Amino acid sequence: MKRNLAPMYLLVSLAFGAILPVFYKQPYFYFASYIVLQYVALSVAWNLLGGYGGYLNFGTSAFFGVGAYVSAYLFNSLGIPEVIAILAAGAVSALFGVLIGYSSLRLRGVYFAIATLAATTLVQSIVLNTPALGSAVGLYIRFPAAPAIYGNLIELLFVAMFGISVVSIGLSYWIENSWIGRGLMALRDDEQAAETLGVPTFRLKLYANVLSGFLMGVVGSLYPLYIGYIEPYSIFDLGISFNVFVMTFIGGIGTWQGPIIGALVLGSIQQAASVTVTSQYNLAVVAAAMLVFGIFSPGGLKGIFSRLFGKRSTGTVN
């Protein structure tokens, strides 16, 4: 019964997002919400492998950055339409996921985590040494014309990011309740046992990594349009990867609701705080929050809600 309603929820949410800017005009709201939604989508994507499979990706910014640079290059230098540039960005980022996956997903989870850190350095170095991508100087993006229905570009970007988040959430919900999700959770809890019982562990991890990479790439592809200028140090910043990891962790890792809750709560706090404190302290607060949750409530906010309302949490990494 509940599952039959899922597509309807999806459509209603999408319609809500698309219509909102027509009625509500407040540029700063869209400017801030875009970033929060970006983190919702990134965290949901991260959770696919990190939450269900227990393989922690510390290279979110690499996938995000690959998406950003591919779309910026295609759109800026070659004049390719945005929609195609966005899909191409997702595709290249997914391919990147295949490469990292083949290199390290056969090993223990710790090695995958380290490999993703190294992969971030590698893509950053490639961009730094490629003049066509602006090297260390960066790339300025020509803004496209604002569409007729929405007053300005930021509203369109908000609608697009809203749509990406909703679709990612839908995918994540579907995966959690399908054989892929069950297989991933089985290998997270005991990889050897799962393998013995016939779960194609490596293939599942690779699928999750590729899908997660695709979504992160798509999210990243919009960022140049939002920010107008990209350069390798801020795009491939460890802070982005860290934020995504912490948001998922604090929200409730390994559940489809967890990353949404975490990204909405922490993302909103960060947006509010960014007006008052420096980004350095911002990151420190996030790190401290994560340690507190890691020690006292590994199930995250979702785990606390579930305990309060008497439901059993779906599971955590621990």
Next chain:
Amino acid sequence: MALDLLLESIATGLLIGGFYAALSVGLTISFGLIDIANVAHPAFIILGAYFALALSQTFGIDPIIAGLLLVAPFYVIGNALYLFYSNTFERRGESSLAGLVLFFGLLILLEVGMATQFGVGLKALYSAYGSVAVSFGPLLLPLRFVYSFVAGVAAVIALELFLSRTFRGRAIRAVAQDAQAVSLMGAKPETIRLIAMGVSIATAGLAGGLVLAVGPISPYQDRLLIGRVFAVVVLGGSGSVVGALLGGIVLGISENIATIYLGAGWSLAVSAVILLLVLALRPSGILRR
């Protein structure tokens, strides 16, 4: 002429390799022997570098001596870190993954702490030998790298002797092989891990002194080291102290050769490529046992 340049870069690479070994031996002990993937290890090294800077400036001592002085306090910090980790995360099982949460958080906190405490700019110590080079046959070698090489090799030899000759060192290797058997013998694996983590972080103190001796320091410098130390550890086979020296030398020489033929911009990519390749092709490292 080109051959001279190649020879010189190999020689310098070798020296830098000893330096990299000093940065990585501690990690190979924590990661390889007691299964703690301390991604914050480089951040502790940079913390050590700042402490070494303070010591050198206050007492006018050499940065490498300052690093040596830091070994004892950093041993205690390592002990404290392990106690915190084992009481909060390790007890819940699946230790190495849950530990990543702690150490990733710690990495960020240390960076922010250093950035606010010491400022984000570069700080340097101008030592007497900072810009001196010694000629060795036809080669001209920077003295600061010679010193850090000697210190790195000495640290590796000392740790190898510790792990193979002393009772406690052998106990650490025993825990790495079979913790359950150790506890059946009546020893506490936790106590042995406590010592191992102390030793691991103690090397970060010394390494901090070497980092300061080699060049200027900045609070986010650890990010340039993460890929390198893990590449060295994995390349040498995690848990192998001598492997860390070999891994460091391979990385040092490869980076220098890449710098000549591809340009200095690629030197960071070398460790990333090595790490990804070793993980894909030979995850147990070059010294497979």
